[in-house]
Amino acid sequence: MTIKKVGIIGAGKVGIVLADLALRAGYEVRISGSGSVGKIALIIKTLVPGAIASENSDVVANSDIILLAIPLSRYKNIDPALLRGKLVIDAMNYWWETDGIREEVLAPGLTSSEQVQAYFKDSALVKAFNHMGYHNLQEEAQPAGSPKRKALFVTGDDRTAVAEVAHFVDTMGFDQIVHYDLADGIMTEPGSPLFGASLKYDDLKDIIDHFDQTEFGKKIAASEK
Amino acid sequence: MVNVDKLEFGIETFGDIVANEDGSLQSAAESIRQIIHEGEIADKYGIDVIGVGEHHRPDYSVSSPETVLAAIASVTKNIKLATAVTVLSSDDPVRVYERFATLDGLSNGRAQVMLGRGSFTESFPLFGYELTDYDDLFNEKLGLYDELRKEKAVTWSGKFRASLTDQEVYPKTEHGELETYIGIGGSPESIIRAVRFGYKVIIAIIGGQADRFKPYIELYHEAAKQLNKPEFPIAVHSHGFIADDKDAAIEVAFKNIKENFDRIGLTRGWAPMSREQFDSETKVGSFYVGDPETVAQRMARTINLLDLGRFDLVYGAGNQTAAQRERMIELYATKVIPRVKEILTEKEAAK
Numbered sequence: 001m002t003i004k005k006v007g008i009i010g011a012g013k014v015g016i017v018l019a020d021l022a023l024r025a026g027y028e029v030r031i032s033g034s035g036s037v038g039k040i041a042l043i044i045k046t047l048v049p050g051a052i053a054s055e056n057s058d059v060v061a062n063s064d065i066i067l068l069a070i071p072l073s074r075y076k077n078i079d080p081a082l083l084r085g086k087l088v089i090d091a092m093n094y095w096w097e098t099d100g101i102r103e104e105v106l107a108p109g110l111t112s113s114e115q116v117q118a119y120f121k122d123s124a125l126v127k128a129f130n131h132m133g134y135h136n137l138q139e140e141a142q143p144a145g146s147p148k149r150k151a152l153f154v155t156g157d158d159r160t161a162v163a164e165v166a167h168f169v170d171t172m173g174f175d176q177i178v179h180y181d182l183a184d185g186i187m188t189e190p191g192s193p194l195f196g197a198s199l200k201y202d203d204l205k206d207i208i209d210h211f212d213q214t215e216f217g218k219k220i221a222a223s224e225k
Numbered sequence: 226m227v228n229v230d231k232l233e234f235g236i237e238t239f240g241d242i243v244a245n246e247d248g249s250l251q252s253a254a255e256s257i258r259q260i261i262h263e264g265e266i267a268d269k270y271g272i273d274v275i276g277v278g279e280h281h282r283p284d285y286s287v288s289s290p291e292t293v294l295a296a297i298a299s300v301t302k303n304i305k306l307a308t309a310v311t312v313l314s315s316d317d318p319v320r321v322y323e324r325f326a327t328l329d330g331l332s333n334g335r336a337q338v339m340l341g342r343g344s345f346t347e348s349f350p351l352f353g354y355e356l357t358d359y360d361d362l363f364n365e366k367l368g369l370y371d372e373l374r375k376e377k378a379v380t381w382s383g384k385f386r387a388s389l390t391d392q393e394v395y396p397k398t399e400h401g402e403l404e405t406y407i408g409i410g411g412s413p414e415s416i417i418r419a420v421r422f423g424y425k426v427i428i429a430i431i432g433g434q435a436d437r438f439k440p441y442i443e444l445y446h447e448a449a450k451q452l453n454k455p456e457f458p459i460a461v462h463s464h465g466f467i468a469d470d471k472d473a474a475i476e477v478a479f480k481n482i483k484e485n486f487d488r489i490g491l492t493r494g495w496a497p498m499s500r501e502q503f504d505s506e507t508k509v510g511s512f513y514v515g516d517p518e519t520v521a522q523r524m525a526r527t528i529n530l531l532d533l534g535r536f537d538l539v540y541g542a543g544n545q546t547a548a549q550r551e552r553m554i555e556l557y558a559t560k561v562i563p564r565v566k567e568i569l570t571e572k573e574a575a576k
Contacts, residue, residue, distance in 0.1 A: 011413070012412055016413065042447060042448055043444060046440055046447050047441065096346065097346055097359070097493075098359065099356075099357075133432065135432050135437055139434060190495070191494035195494050195496055196496040
């Protein structure tokens with residue numbers, strides 16, 4: 001599939017940055033907020049001119065790829081039927097300040113993306129854009145081959161979907177470390193040394209490859225026993 | 226266009242615990258008394274405003290900023306006394322009004338309210354609020370505060386507080402209105418909300434380049450025009466450290482700001498700050514660190530770029546010594562501020 005049209009659900013800090021990157025990469029961009037179009041129209045027109053402010057249903061119907069950039073505690077506000085058959089990027093994280101008590105948002109023992117995938121069971125979910133700070137994302141996108149280019153971790157269960165998202169990440173200005181297991185999303189969840197880090201390919205790969213040797217990796221391994 | 230004559234400069238502290246010269250830490254009580262002394266120094270050198278944060282955690286000494294500001298009021302003449310910020314979401318707007326109106330009275334009209342949602346969440350469980358009500362709490366309480374700020378009888382009802390019927394709240398201020406800012410962290414919705422209430426805006430730029438905020442400031446002005454609301458010059462708050470020697474300043478700032486950010490990051494699952502991140506923040510980002518000339522150049526650039534009306538530098542992050550903190554305030558007032566004005570005056574003349 002050739003991705004031409006990008007849909008972003010969530011018009012907050014992260015959604016705006018992703019819209020900006022997608023516009024710069026030459027995509028047609030639609031974006032929706034939690035309320036009416038009127039509520040975000042001025043925000044979109046001023047912050048990401050060229051992006052089309054819309055509502056969830058229109059964003060989904062008219063996009064080749066959907067990015068979820070809303071607070072994790074609100075993904076269930078979206079009807080899973082709406083995203084049926086869609087290629088979906090999960091850019092969300094559990095974030096205490098906006099999501100509240102973790103146990104009220106997530107079941108124990110499963111990564112956040114696995115739970116989002118279980119809810120949107122008829123969509124191909126790929127985790128990406130979740131571990132680098134939004135201002136780093138905005139400031140550090142670079143064309144392929146640039147020595148300053150940073151890398152993002154991309155993982156999901158559906159190999160075709162992962163490959164498509166990896167290519168998409170490339171066009172957005174970042175190298176990719178690719179895994180084919182959504183559960184590996186744990187490696188970039190809050191608490192991981194990669195969460196909030198902004199690293200080049202080799203450095204990111206090094207931590208991913210030796211994740212079990214990080215403090216966080218050891219903690220995860222211990223809790224699984 | 227920046228109006229150099231009207232430009233305001235502030236310092237802000239979160240009440241970090243002060244270190245002794247031997248590296249041991251002072252008590253919270255000693256750290257609080259140090260802030261009073263620093264307020265006195267800032268006033269003596271003509272800094273326009275001092276802001277004191279509200280936190281409810283062991284690494285900060287101030288949970289009740291208006292009390293600290295009241296003490297500063299009694300030893301100063303001109304400096305404005307602000308909170309940075311008052312966590313309105315977990316406070317009672319009536320109490321907020323009362324405390325600030327009192328501060329305003331005893332300081333001869335120098336109180337300045339800065340309302341925010343706060344970037345910490347300890348106050349929510351402490352005062353019996355749910356984090357999931359984060360947005361609703363702020364919206365509702367801001368609505369009530371806005372009524373109280375008119376200093377007339379208030380009739381109000383909401384979800385989180387007992388209703389008020391034709392209720393007067395005291396004391397009234399001498400100028401009829403408390404100067405009020407809304408502190409925001411850069412969410413576009415927060416900007417629109419501040420515009421809707423017609424309040425001044427102070428943006429916390431605590432990561433990344435100031436350039437990123439240019440469209441947000443445009444958004445503020447566009448929204449004000451569209452909603453027919455007053456437009457004020459934007460204020461910015463960022464972290465910094467100034468010392469006589471540039472390299473020494475960078476090392477002190479790296480140690481202290483990193484410690485401070487890493488400790489906060491730990492509770493949020495945020496990776497520790499790398500040297501690369503810190504260096505990028507000090508070179509082109511949101512940390513204003515170095516000798517007076519370096520800091521002045523960077524501040525002037527930001528003020529000019531974003532067309533600001535006020536710049537507040539956050540001092541004392543981590544555990545700095547009293548000497549480091551006091552010298553920074555002195556350099557800021559006597560070297561940096563005049564130099565920033567000089568650079569901006571030249572820039573304006575060249576335009």
